[in-house]
Amino acid sequence: GIDEMVTAFDVSSVNPNPARFDLKKAEAINAEHVRGLPAEDFLARAIPYLEDQGVVAHPPTDTELEVLREILPHVQPRVGLLGDVPGMVGFLFxxxxxxxxxxDARSQLRDQAGEVLGRSISTLEELSEWSAEALEKALRAVLVEQMEISPRHAFTPLRVAISGRRVSPPLFESMELLGKDSSIARLTGLRQSL
Structure with missing residues (x-):
């Protein structure tokens, strides 16, 4: 009868849930695909997510597109899903x-964050050339060489002030895109909130 059939049917011989969607694996494959896209293709695919989150206008302005073309090549190698892009670049807009x-970004700040921000602000105010390279050189000289803070900790308060996040696109490129006034305003804002 039916009971014998049930007993004979050994469930362990059946592939356990073959349809189970392996999200981690799918994300890894997707990340590899996303990272390998040509820059313009990556931009085109990221735009709907950026519009949807209100990061850029719908459609994006020329200025927004310019900023995206500058920053996305730095974001693309770090991104797993296109849906991560708005969170990573939103601060620039x-x-x-x-x-x-x-x-969690604020919790990364150490006691010397205020001093780091103060020294950074005065260094940046004096800076005549505003490029990622010039910024890195000037800030490294003050924070790493003079204050003797490890680079890992030296730039954390700046990253947090500029982006509001622990993880962001490269700091100096971000500051170059934001410009001098915005960068200094953000460092000052965080310093005042400490």
Whole structure:
């Protein structure tokens, strides 16, 4: 009867849930695909996500596209999913006062963050050339060489002030794109909130 059939049917011989969607694997494959896209293709695919999150206008302005073309090549190698892009670049499109410092980013700040920000601000105010290279050179000289802070910790307060996040696109490229006034305003904003 039916009972014998049930007993004879050994469930362990059946492939356990062959349809189970392996998200980690899918994300890894997707990340590899996303990272390998030509730059313009990556930009085109990222735009709907950026529009959807209100990061850029719908359609993006020429200025927004210019910023995206500059920053996305730095973001593309670090991104797993296209949906991660708005969170990674959103800070570049905000008013300085609208930057929100994430709690986990704030928790990374050490006691010397205020001093790091203060020294950085005065260094940046004196800087005549505003390029990623010039910024890195000037800030490294003050924070790493003079203050003797390891680069890992030296630039954390700046990254947090500029982006509000622990993880962001390359700091100096971001500051170059934001420009001098915005960069200094954001460093000042975080310093005042400490």
């Amino acid at each position: 905000l008013d300085d006062a609208a930057v929100v410092i994430d709690d």
